[in-house]
Amino acid sequence: MLGGGGMIGQKLAQHLAKQPLLGGRGISHLRLIDAFIEPNIPTGASFPIVSEIADITDSKKCTELVSDRPEFIFHLAAIVSGEAESNFEKGYLVNLDGTRNLFEAIRAEKEYCPRVVYTSTAAVYGGPYPELSEDAGDEFILQPRTSYGVQKAIGELLLNDYSRRGFLDGVGLRLPTICVRPGKPNAAASGVFSNIIREPLAGIETTLSVSKDVSMIFASPRSAVGFLIHAAQLDKKLLGDRRSMMMPGVHATIGQEIEALRRVAGERIVSFIKESAPDPFAQKMVDAWNFPAFPATHARSLGFTCESTFDELIHLHIESELDGKIPGQDL
Amino acid sequence: MLGGGGMIGQKLAQHLAKQPLLGGRGISHLRLIDAFIEPNIPTGASFPIVSEIADITDSKKCTELVSDRPEFIFHLAAIVSGEAESNFEKGYLVNLDGTRNLFEAIRAEKEYCPRVVYTSTAAVYGGPYPELSEDAGDEFILQPRTSYGVQKAIGELLLNDYSRRGFLDGVGLRLPTICVRPGKPNAAASGVFSNIIREPLAGIETTLSVSKDVSMIFASPRSAVGFLIHAAQLDKKLLGDRRSMMMPGVHATIGQEIEALRRVAGERIVSFIKESAPDPFAQKMVDAWNFPAFPATHARSLGFTCESTFDELIHLHIESELDGKIPGQDL
Numbered sequence: 001m002l003g004g005g006g007m008i009g010q011k012l013a014q015h016l017a018k019q020p021l022l023g024g025r026g027i028s029h030l031r032l033i034d035a036f037i038e039p040n041i042p043t044g045a046s047f048p049i050v051s052e053i054a055d056i057t058d059s060k061k062c063t064e065l066v067s068d069r070p071e072f073i074f075h076l077a078a079i080v081s082g083e084a085e086s087n088f089e090k091g092y093l094v095n096l097d098g099t100r101n102l103f104e105a106i107r108a109e110k111e112y113c114p115r116v117v118y119t120s121t122a123a124v125y126g127g128p129y130p131e132l133s134e135d136a137g138d139e140f141i142l143q144p145r146t147s148y149g150v151q152k153a154i155g156e157l158l159l160n161d162y163s164r165r166g167f168l169d170g171v172g173l174r175l176p177t178i179c180v181r182p183g184k185p186n187a188a189a190s191g192v193f194s195n196i197i198r199e200p201l202a203g204i205e206t207t208l209s210v211s212k213d214v215s216m217i218f219a220s221p222r223s224a225v226g227f228l229i230h231a232a233q234l235d236k237k238l239l240g241d242r243r244s245m246m247m248p249g250v251h252a253t254i255g256q257e258i259e260a261l262r263r264v265a266g267e268r269i270v271s272f273i274k275e276s277a278p279d280p281f282a283q284k285m286v287d288a289w290n291f292p293a294f295p296a297t298h299a300r301s302l303g304f305t306c307e308s309t310f311d312e313l314i315h316l317h318i319e320s321e322l323d324g325k326i327p328g329q330d331l
Numbered sequence: 332m333l334g335g336g337g338m339i340g341q342k343l344a345q346h347l348a349k350q351p352l353l354g355g356r357g358i359s360h361l362r363l364i365d366a367f368i369e370p371n372i373p374t375g376a377s378f379p380i381v382s383e384i385a386d387i388t389d390s391k392k393c394t395e396l397v398s399d400r401p402e403f404i405f406h407l408a409a410i411v412s413g414e415a416e417s418n419f420e421k422g423y424l425v426n427l428d429g430t431r432n433l434f435e436a437i438r439a440e441k442e443y444c445p446r447v448v449y450t451s452t453a454a455v456y457g458g459p460y461p462e463l464s465e466d467a468g469d470e471f472i473l474q475p476r477t478s479y480g481v482q483k484a485i486g487e488l489l490l491n492d493y494s495r496r497g498f499l500d501g502v503g504l505r506l507p508t509i510c511v512r513p514g515k516p517n518a519a520a521s522g523v524f525s526n527i528i529r530e531p532l533a534g535i536e537t538t539l540s541v542s543k544d545v546s547m548i549f550a551s552p553r554s555a556v557g558f559l560i561h562a563a564q565l566d567k568k569l570l571g572d573r574r575s576m577m578m579p580g581v582h583a584t585i586g587q588e589i590e591a592l593r594r595v596a597g598e599r600i601v602s603f604i605k606e607s608a609p610d611p612f613a614q615k616m617v618d619a620w621n622f623p624a625f626p627a628t629h630a631r632s633l634g635f636t637c638e639s640t641f642d643e644l645i646h647l648h649i650e651s652e653l654d655g656k657i658p659g660q661d662l
Contacts, residue, residue, distance in 0.1 A: 088496065126572065130470065139461065141470045143491065143573045150492040154485050160474065161481040165419065241457065242474050 002056060002065075002102065003076030004032030004039035007183060008119070008224050012074065015225045017045035022072055023115075023233050033065065035077065035094075056098035062105035069109060072232050073116045075102060080188035081123060084148035085285060095151035103158055107167040117231045118172040120156050120244050122217055122291055123149035123190075125174075133292030138245060145288035146189075156244040163243050171231040172244025176217040176306075178224050180317035189285035193218065196254065197261055197314060200272035203327050209279035210254065214286045217249035217294060220316045223306040230304055238302055248306045250313060251293035260310040264318075265326055333387060333396075333433065334407030336365030338514060339450070339555050341373075343405065346556045348376035353403055354446075354564050364396065366408060366425075387429035393436035400440060403563050404447045406433060411519035412454060415479035416616060426482035434489055438498040448562045449503040451487050451575050453548055453622055454480035454521075456505075464623030469576060476619035477520075487575040494574050502562040503575025507548040507637075509555050511648035520616035524549065527585065528592055528645060531603035534658050540610035541585065545617045548580035548625060551647045554637040561635055569633055579637045581644060582624035591641040595649075596657055 003009045013032055020027040029048045032039035035055040042049065054061050056077055066073075077098065078084075084091030099118075106114060126145035129136050144150045159170035180201075181194035192208070193216050199206035219227070227247050252260070262270045296304070307313055318324060334340045344363055351358040360379045363370035366386040373380065385392050387408055397404075408429065409415075415422030430449075437445060457476035460467050473484045490501035511532075512525035523539070524547050530537035550558070558578050583591070593601045627635070638644055649655060 139472045141472050141573075144488070145495065145572055147492050147496070150488045153488055157475070157481045157484055157488075161478055164476065165478070241476055242472075 001031065001074040001076065002033050003074075003078065003119075004051070005034030005037040006076060007181060008178065008221065008228070009034070009074070009076050010040060010042075011221050011225050012076075012228050013039065013049070014042040015229065017042035017049070020046055022229070031065075031070070033077075056102050057093050059101040059104065062101040063108065066102075066105045066109055066112075069112050069114070071114055073102075073106075073114050074228060074232070075099065075116060075118045078119070078152075079148070080186055081121075081146055081148040081285060082189040082191075083187040084151060085146055085189070088147060091147050091151055095148065096154055099155045100158060103162050103168065107162065113166060113169050115232055116159065116168045116170045117228055118155060118159050118170055118244070119228075120152045120172045120174045121149065122174050122176055122246065122249070122294070123289055124153040124156065125149070125291065125294075126288060127290060129292045133251075134295045136292045137295050138298040146285060149288075160241060160243050164241055169236055170243045171234055171239065173227050173231055174244060174246040175224060175227070176219040176247060176249030178221055179218040179313055180220070180321075182221065182317070182321045189282060190216070190289075192282060192286070193254065193257065196273050197257060198317065200261065200269045201265060201314075201318065201322060201326055203272065205272050205274055207274050207276050208254070209276045210283045210286050211278060212255040212258070213253055214290050215251060215253040215292070216286075216289065217251050217291045218310065218313055219247060219249045219306040220313050222316060222320070226306075227304055234302060245299045245302075246294045246296045247299050247304055248296040249294065250307055250310050251291070252310045257310055260314055264311055264314045266329070268329065269326065332361065332405040332407065333364050334405075334409065334450075335363030335382070336368040336370035337407060338512060339509065339552065339559070340365070340405070340407050341371060342552050342556050343407075343559055344370065344380070345373040346560065348373040348380070351377055353560070362396075362401070364408075387433050388424050390432040390435065393432040394439065397433070397436045397440055397443075397445075400443050400445070402445055404433075404437070404445050405559060405563070406430065406447060406449045409450070409483075410479070411517060412452075412477055412479035412616060413520040413522075414518040415482060416477055416520070419478060422478050422482055426479065427485055430486045431489060434493050434499065438493065444497060444500050446563055447490065447499045447501045448559055449486060449490050449501055449575070450559075451483045451503045451505045452480065453505050453507055453577065453580070453625070454620055455484040455487065456480070456622065456625075457619060458621060460623045464582075465626045467623045468626050469629040477616060480619075491572060491574050495572055500567055501574045502565055502570065504558050504562055505575060505577040506555060506558070507550040507578055507580030509552055510549040510644055511551070511652070513552065513648070513652045520613060521547070521620075523613060523617070524585065524588065527604050528588060529648065531592065531600045532596060532645075532649065532653065532657055534603065536603050536605055538605050538607050539585070540607045541614045541617050542609060543586035543589070544584055545621050546582060546584040546623070547617075547620065548582050548622045549641065549644055550578060550580045550637040551644050553647060553651070557637075558635055565633060576630045576633075577625045577627045578630050578635055579627040580625065581638055581641050582622070583641045588641055591645055595642055595645045597660070599660065600657065
């Protein structure tokens with residue numbers, strides 16, 4: 001697993017440690033790899049797990065990483081949206097060249113065609129969108145409006161081509177914004193959508209510096225793990241030549257997020273959100289998305305599922321990250 | 332001009348020599364660059380034209396090429412479809428890395444933002460298409476089914492991103508198959524669509540080794556030059572963030588091409604076409620396209636125009652390449 005130190009990587013590793021099955025067979029071993037931090041090893045696994053620092057921008061390292069020919073590769077490693085926008089070179093180096101290094105290393109192994117689960121993003125889309133959001137379906141053009149989205153869309157195209165040529169067996173998941181994202185804010189421009197829920201629930205003031213009209217598409221960390229596991233096990237015959245697809249999600253504006261927070265946690269919690277003047281960089285990033293409610297028909301037909309309301313996303317966060325209680329208040 | 336030795340590059344150079352205006356101003360000079368052959372210099376130009384061999388896969392060479400800061404760059408250089416499919420590495424090296432080298436060289440020049448006209452291709456599309464071909468419009472997803480198409484779709488994404496970031500001012504043209512392509516067959520899998528017209532008209536037997544039901548979208552060499560000139564001069568304000576678009580074209584199956592040839596040139600000429608058993612490689616390539624009649628609404632609204640019937644394409648070829656006469660017969 002590449003990007004095993006990230007939030008989703010860690011959740012996925014914990015899940016695999018608890019339910020050590022993939023494709024109907026027991027997991028023999030797991031390697032957690034990350035360029036930035038040595039991934040934590042989840043406790044209680046019945047199979048060996050190793051954790052290491054390695055950088056996919058080093059093509060030799062990629063060769064070494066695939067030399068033990070894992071059957072499943074989860075490629076979650078990426079420079080996130082905000083950083084890919086502020087550091088043009090680094091975004092392309094990791095998100096494009098790194099991904100290509102990995103795919104090339106796999107191609108170089110003979111008679112080897114692992115299932116590669118690649119995390120793409122809803123940010124491969126960019127407006128203007130059709131008037132009816134159900135028309136932004138599986139055939140809607142990918143015209144990203146951020147460098148991150150462009151790099152991920154290129155990764156999807158490579159995934160298709162390497163799959164079509166038989167070098168690997170890819171599945172790409174256009175992930176909604178993961179919400180509520182636990183832990184500290186990261187450099188993803190989409191962090192704001194979680195910050196305004198997570199911080200108030202923890203009794204911490206948070207600044208809202210983008211417009212409340214911006215809309216987004218969301219799924220819980222639990223759903224993200226579910227998508228990844230489901231993608232790893234999907235029957236190749238159902239995939240065809242288009243290996244990436246938009247995952248289902250919950251559509252909401254920031255205003256609707258705040259209303260959900262009010263319903264779930266009350267006015268006292270909402271009062272921790274302080275509205276400020278828009279931050280031009282952040283506003284520009286979220287404006288580049290401002291997603292419609294993608295129907296995600298193809299993914300749903302293949303059995304990918306997620307939550308139905310934003311309230312559920314908040315409840316899930318309280319349950320899994322706050323032991324079921326909002327600090328300082330009885331639910 | 333990169334790819335200046337190719338068929339379209341040569342036609343464009345000849346046109347510019349005759350009509351030395353671009354963007355309402357006289358042309359001061361023209362550099363014709365090609366990796367494979369030293370481009371012919373058209374005669375009669377009122378401005379200096381240099382011709383040289385240079386390879387965009389050499390990033391230092393790209394730096395040198397843009398160091399004199401041309402106002403317009405026509406990037407026509409590419410490994411064509413058949414070769415990009417049979418030589419995976421070479422296709423990515425030239426079509427992806429070469430294009431990126433060029434864009435990076437432009438980005439490295441400070442306070443410089445040239446108009447870059449990039450030839451993409453209808454092969455960025457891949458089926459399945461919507462039932463109604465008018466639904467394969469400007470918002471239809473790009474999911475190529477050849478490595479060439481993938482490389483060109485990636486080039487389009489880079490063109491968008493580099494344009495959005497202000498590093499260059501790109502326009503990408505998804506060219507139909509150029510037909511009737513003069514000269515010798517090249518390694519483009521789309522060559523067959525021209526071969527079955529050009530060779531019989533010259534009194535030469537030609538083998539048809541793909542199904543007559545395959546459909547394609549066509550434009551004449553003259554239209555291709557028209558697209559390039561129009562793209563160079565297009566007002567940036569009309570372009571928005573989506574810098575590439577499908578060009579208008581004439582839709583026809585191979586069967587319809589042959590019917591048009593019969594109407595224009597008669598049964599004797601058609602008899603030079605010998606049908607053989609399908610060639611699996613060629614058939615697979617054309618099956619990967621099998622294009623619908625793209626409406627090309629956006630390009631048409633911006634003033635890009637082309638022929639209306641396949642008969643016209645044949646007449647144009649007879650006029651410009653055969654001095655208006657079919658050898659061995661009075662028209």
